[in-house]
Amino acid sequence: MKIKAIRARVFEWKGPTVPPQGNFCSNAMDLVYDNQANRHECGNDTMNTFRFHGWTVVEVETDNGLVGLGNVALAPRIAKAIIDQYLAPLVLGQDPWDYEYINQRMYRATQAWGRKGVGMAAISAVDIAIWDILGKATNLPVFKLLGGRTKEKIPCYYSKLYRTDLKAMQEEAEKFMKQGFRAFKMRFGYGPAHGQQGVVENLKSVEAVREVIGYDNDLMLECYMGWNLEYAKRILPKLEKYQPRWLEEPVIADDIDGYAELNRLTSIPISGGEHEFSLLGFKQLLDKRAVSVVQYDTNRVGGITMAHKINALCEAYSVPVIPHAGQMHNYHLTMSSLNCPMSEYFPVHDVEVGNELFYYIFKGEPDAVNGFLQLDDKTPGLGLSLRTDHLHNFEITE
Numbered sequence: 001m002k003i004k005a006i007r008a009r010v011f012e013w014k015g016p017t018v019p020p021q022g023n024f025c026s027n028a029m030d031l032v033y034d035n036q037a038n039r040h041e042c043g044n045d046t047m048n049t050f051r052f053h054g055w056t057v058v059e060v061e062t063d064n065g066l067v068g069l070g071n072v073a074l075a076p077r078i079a080k081a082i083i084d085q086y087l088a089p090l091v092l093g094q095d096p097w098d099y100e101y102i103n104q105r106m107y108r109a110t111q112a113w114g115r116k117g118v119g120m121a122a123i124s125a126v127d128i129a130i131w132d133i134l135g136k137a138t139n140l141p142v143f144k145l146l147g148g149r150t151k152e153k154i155p156c157y158y159s160k161l162y163r164t165d166l167k168a169m170q171e172e173a174e175k176f177m178k179q180g181f182r183a184f185k186m187r188f189g190y191g192p193a194h195g196q197q198g199v200v201e202n203l204k205s206v207e208a209v210r211e212v213i214g215y216d217n218d219l220m221l222e223c224y225m226g227w228n229l230e231y232a233k234r235i236l237p238k239l240e241k242y243q244p245r246w247l248e249e250p251v252i253a254d255d256i257d258g259y260a261e262l263n264r265l266t267s268i269p270i271s272g273g274e275h276e277f278s279l280l281g282f283k284q285l286l287d288k289r290a291v292s293v294v295q296y297d298t299n300r301v302g303g304i305t306m307a308h309k310i311n312a313l314c315e316a317y318s319v320p321v322i323p324h325a326g327q328m329h330n331y332h333l334t335m336s337s338l339n340c341p342m343s344e345y346f347p348v349h350d351v352e353v354g355n356e357l358f359y360y361i362f363k364g365e366p367d368a369v370n371g372f373l374q375l376d377d378k379t380p381g382l383g384l385s386l387r388t389d390h391l392h393n394f395e396i397t398e
């Protein structure tokens, strides 16, 4: 079997979106938009550079007619250019079963500029498509090629609860508790740029959600790189009484020593990884004990080939892996490893940040039932196909 064609298309959402509300998610840009002077630059939406309204869909085709689907949501137009200009010539003509060799070719050929960020994301999309082909070629789901079924079904945590008004957050938590979720991730809205008032607001939101979900459900706290070490050290002791399962991305991904200091500082496990890339990138995080939960995203880290290696590495360090975002490319890794206890799960909803666009592009994603996800033993490959019913809302670049 040989790879005969690779097609990368950018799907950009032009349909209706939920307008951002100020402070709905603390993030790395907060510190460059102070509260008053220049927030108008971002239309009062400091998260505006962290939207995922464009996705690159990759189709890899073999000489015996199999087509594998891959995806990438970081800098989609750049990812397409990387795939078209740099990766496709390395992959065309190769046997998809030589997936390790192919992944190494793409990774090594782009070392000068691609070992972090969109270079790795582009590699991920091609690699994911190759694994989809391998599943289709063997008539097996991808997880059966990685280690098989390690769980009867996958526990998942409800992930949204962006910072809106506290009553709305409580109603949202209530609604999804009733749907059977037993774990919830919420977003902080404030960070160092908002002073002590922001600290109080952050604590109020955690209090409000705990009030609804109680203490026999898991609560995870998402900072999305919006704090710094000083602020995190100040607020962490105040958060301990809420017993969060983890505190996610308190500082920017490059501040690995900051992660490690916080991870040693309190009883709250620090999590991260959705902005880390490659096997050796995660070795660095683990060697420094920077995180207690690893959250790579398979469509960023280097694909299924790389994620499978990172799963083994994390197992050796006894650090659990709970991949970022859920989505099918991650579910197969989670199903196939005992060291992956659960998945993130975004509900299907109107387009907002854009993580939810996955549901508008692909068919086949499992719905959460009572806080669990199921993968089918008989569905070959990833189990995804392209939807046609939302195409009218996308601008597609070939």
Ligand SMILES: O=C(O)C(=O)C[C@@H](O)CO
Pocket: 025, 159, 187, 222, 224, 274, 324, 325, 344, 353, 355
């Ligand atoms: O789901 C996550 O962990 C994310 O970081 C999503 C991002 O959009 C911030 O909520």
Ligand SMILES: [Mg+2]
Pocket: 222, 224, 248, 249, 274, 324
């Ligand atoms: Mg996150």
